[in-house]
Amino acid sequence: MKVKNESEEKTGIARRDFLSFAAFGTVILSAITVLAETLRIIKPNVHYEESRKFKIGKPENFPVGTVKKLEEEKVFIFAEDDGFYAISSICTHLGCIVYSTETGFQCPCHGSKYDAEGNVVGGPAPRGLSWYEISQAVDGTLVVDSAREVPKGTKYIYA
Amino acid sequence: MKEIREPGISEFIGNLKNLKQSFLGSFLRSGTPTSDKSRAATMFNNFFLHIQGVKTHINTLRPTYTFGLGLISFFLLLIVVFSGAILMIYYNPSIEHAYNTVKDINYVVYAGRVLRNIHKWAGEGMIIFVLLHMTRVFYTGSYKNGREFNWVIGIGLLIFVFGLNLSGYMLPWDQLAYWALVIVSNIIQSPKEITDALGITHFFDVGGFFKELFLGGHVAGKESLNRVYALHIMFFPLLLFVFLAVHFWRIRKDGGLTKPENFVPGEDHPEDALLPKKSGGLFPTYKTYGLMELARGRTPAVDQDVENMVMSWPNLIIAELAVFVFTLACVLIYSFYIDAPLREMANPLIPENPAKAPWYFLGLQELLSYSAFMGGVGLPGIAILGLVLIPYLDREQRHVGIWFSNRQGIIVTLQAFVAAVLVNVGLLVFVVRFGWFRNWWPDIPQLLITLVNPGNLWVAFMTAWSLWVIKRTGSTRMGAIALFTMFLVSYVIFTYMGTQFRGPNWDFFWSRSQWPVH
Numbered sequence: 119m120k121v122k123n124e125s126e127e128k129t130g131i132a133r134r135d136f137l138s139f140a141a142f143g144t145v146i147l148s149a150i151t152v153l154a155e156t157l158r159i160i161k162p163n164v165h166y167e168e169s170r171k172f173k174i175g176k177p178e179n180f181p182v183g184t185v186k187k188l189e190e191e192k193v194f195i196f197a198e199d200d201g202f203y204a205i206s207s208i209c210t211h212l213g214c215i216v217y218s219t220e221t222g223f224q225c226p227c228h229g230s231k232y233d234a235e236g237n238v239v240g241g242p243a244p245r246g247l248s249w250y251e252i253s254q255a256v257d258g259t260l261v262v263d264s265a266r267e268v269p270k271g272t273k274y275i276y277a
Numbered sequence: 278m279k280e281i282r283e284p285g286i287s288e289f290i291g292n293l294k295n296l297k298q299s300f301l302g303s304f305l306r307s308g309t310p311t312s313d314k315s316r317a318a319t320m321f322n323n324f325f326l327h328i329q330g331v332k333t334h335i336n337t338l339r340p341t342y343t344f345g346l347g348l349i350s351f352f353l354l355l356i357v358v359f360s361g362a363i364l365m366i367y368y369n370p371s372i373e374h375a376y377n378t379v380k381d382i383n384y385v386v387y388a389g390r391v392l393r394n395i396h397k398w399a400g401e402g403m404i405i406f407v408l409l410h411m412t413r414v415f416y417t418g419s420y421k422n423g424r425e426f427n428w429v430i431g432i433g434l435l436i437f438v439f440g441l442n443l444s445g446y447m448l449p450w451d452q453l454a455y456w457a458l459v460i461v462s463n464i465i466q467s468p469k470e471i472t473d474a475l476g477i478t479h480f481f482d483v484g485g486f487f488k489e490l491f492l493g494g495h496v497a498g499k500e501s502l503n504r505v506y507a508l509h510i511m512f513f514p515l516l517l518f519v520f521l522a523v524h525f526w527r528i529r530k531d532g533g534l535t536k537p538e539n540f541v542p543g544e545d546h547p548e549d550a551l552l553p554k555k556s557g558g559l560f561p562t563y564k565t566y567g568l569m570e571l572a573r574g575r576t577p578a579v580d581q582d583v584e585n586m587v588m589s590w591p592n593l594i595i596a597e598l599a600v601f602v603f604t605l606a607c608v609l610i611y612s613f614y615i616d617a618p619l620r621e622m623a624n625p626l627i628p629e630n631p632a633k634a635p636w637y638f639l640g641l642q643e644l645l646s647y648s649a650f651m652g653g654v655g656l657p658g659i660a661i662l663g664l665v666l667i668p669y670l671d672r673e674q675r676h677v678g679i680w681f682s683n684r685q686g687i688i689v690t691l692q693a694f695v696a697a698v699l700v701n702v703g704l705l706v707f708v709v710r711f712g713w714f715r716n717w718w719p720d721i722p723q724l725l726i727t728l729v730n731p732g733n734l735w736v737a738f739m740t741a742w743s744l745w746v747i748k749r750t751g752s753t754r755m756g757a758i759a760l761f762t763m764f765l766v767s768y769v770i771f772t773y774m775g776t777q778f779r780g781p782n783w784d785f786f787w788s789r790s791q792w793p794v795h
Contacts, residue, residue, distance in 0.1 A: 157490065160490055160493075160504075161486075161489060161490055162489070162493050162494060162500065165493075165494040165495060165500075166494065166498065166499065166500060167494050167495065167496055167498055170495070189626045190626070211463070211645075211649055212459070212460045212463040212464065212645065212649060213459045213460065213462065213463040214456070214459070214460075214628040214632055215626065215627070215628050224782065225782070226628055226629075226630035226631065226632065226781060226782055227456075227460070227628060227630075227631060227632040227783065228642075228645065228646040228782075228783045229646065229782040229783040229784060238715070238719075239715075239719045240712075240715055240716055240719070241646075241715065241783075242645065242646050242647060242648060242649060242726075244469075244470040244473065244648075244649060244650075244723045244727075245473060245723065
């Protein structure tokens with residue numbers, strides 16, 4: 119058998135190197151897969167928590183011109199001439215609960231301030247308060263879905 | 278003769294008479310340590326002692342060199358593990374029972390309140406003493422000369438100590454615990470601030486993903502408490518003990534504690550150690566040499582004499598025992614009088630105002646109030662990376678084992694200290710008086726605030742200052758000293774700011790008594 123010298127082997131890598139790379143690559147790849155699978159294991163399939171879509175009652179329970187703060191659901195329900203809208207009461211900075219002030223909302227934790235539409239006007243909050251989608255169930259009650267955000271200014275007219 | 282008639286019984290009685298000697302002999306293996314030979318054997322024949330050398334350098338025993346800080350941290354760890362194991366007997370990690378069982382521990386369990394205090398204060402003491410130990414190691418240049426990697430291990434230990442304290446803080450499931458959990462989960466989510474600004478959150482929500490992994494859901498609840506509990510009693514302790522074993526092992530392998538090159542044993546400090554006697558003992562020589570092994574590299578004895586070494590037993594052991602007794606006494610007395618806080622049960626509807634993290638994170642919370650991402654992820658990441666890189670960017674091997682290296686080091690430290698205090702306090706005064714971008718231009722994009730905020734400016738200033746020091750002195754060690762000094766000063770100042778001067782809505786108040794009633 120002819121032994122190749124180095125000049126003949128300029129192109130391509132040696133068989134030994136190729137096999138080593140392949141072997142190490144396999145080990146590393148399987149390690150990464152195991153790690154990813156482990157992360158997947160600790161990502162829960164079931165959330166033992168309240169549904170993020172909830173009923174808030176009939177439209178007539180929300181007279182025009184009123185604001186209701188739903189403590190459990192962490193949402194403000196506004197009823198105005200041009201429709202209903204729901205603004206989240208969870209501060210976008212670090213998740214504290216904002217309270218309403220004369221000019222809008224205020225967070226007690228790090229002093230974020232929002233205007234009446236939930237836009238940030240002061241403090242560290244990175245973005246405005248979320249607006250949620252409101253729909254109507256067949257029995258006429260209003261349903262807020264806090265998993266679905268809608269653009270600011272989206273108002274719903276239901277009777 | 279009796280022995281011939283009843284050999285079994287008499288042998289038994291003889292064994293009974295010799296019980297003390299034979300048991301002690303089997304226990305000690307090498308007899309009582311009365312000569313240097315048996316003192317050496319006592320050290321290397323004992324499982325718990327053999328990780329330490331048979332002989333110890335006198336410099337290691339100087340109280341003003343180490344102040345025993347690393348040892349104190351270790352003894353605090355032992356106290357924490359022991360008290361924690363007992364607390365586990367009563368504690369139940371479920372949101373229905375967690376708060377009540379902690380209350381039981383405080384008010385019903387025999388000595389439960391003191392036990393919980395011991396666990397809490399020894400744990401928080403570890404933060405202080407690990408930081409002080411790091412400070413000692415840094416200023417004596419003990420991250421050099423082959424000890425670079427042990428410094429990195431030490432940073433890992435510091436992180437685990439923080440993690441253990443934080444996860445423990447959440448277990449009582451009171452208001453403090455719940456809102457700390459909410460805030461921490463949102464810090465984990467804070468990369469969203471960046472992905473939102475780039476508009477890629479919709480399909481690449483890395484912050485949201487890790488928040489869900491941490492909480493086991495979208496909101497803090499029973500899954501979250503389980504996860505935090507697992508972190509607290511299993512993951513962090515396991516990692517901590519593995520790292521600690523390597524940390525101790527590397528101290529030996531890297532040549533023991535650092536010492537000055539031309540160390541002169543203190544004729545004037547005879548109290549430092551029991552110097553070896555030139556006569557007496559089985560081998561009555563001042564120096565004994567034996568070929569233990571052929572070793573390469575920086576092991577203790579290569580190219581070096583055994584000058585200035587004394588027997589570890591009893592010199593080192595007595596010093597360690599003294600530190601242990603001192604530590605235990607301090608923890609007990611403190612825990613007897615000062616109670617660990619316990620607020621009302623967690624209520625997801627009413628946030629604390631102000632909702633504050635535990636004190637050791639209030640410096641971070643101050644940074645968080647500028648930008649969640651930079652304060653919670655960006656700047657701590659930079660700080661940890663900076664600490665890890667110090668031994669690799671400062672490769673000067675001079676002045677190892679001397680506090681502040683030399684006269685110049687003291688001057689650089691003082692300058693950095695004064696500059697850090699002035700600039701850091703100035704920055705905080707400016708922020709409190711005039712606010713930041715959003716107060717001036719409400720419509721400013723978030724990305725600009727994330728990139729330019731007081732925290733980032735401070736880190737930029739520290740970096741610029743230490744680069745200037747390197748340029749001025751021509752020494753990377755001096756630059757490292759300046760950087761580390763400023764890091765320590767700002768950690769203290771930011772923490773003090775968050776602890777003392779921040780009240781409801783994170784507004785500035787001179788004292789707690791000025792907080793508005795609500």
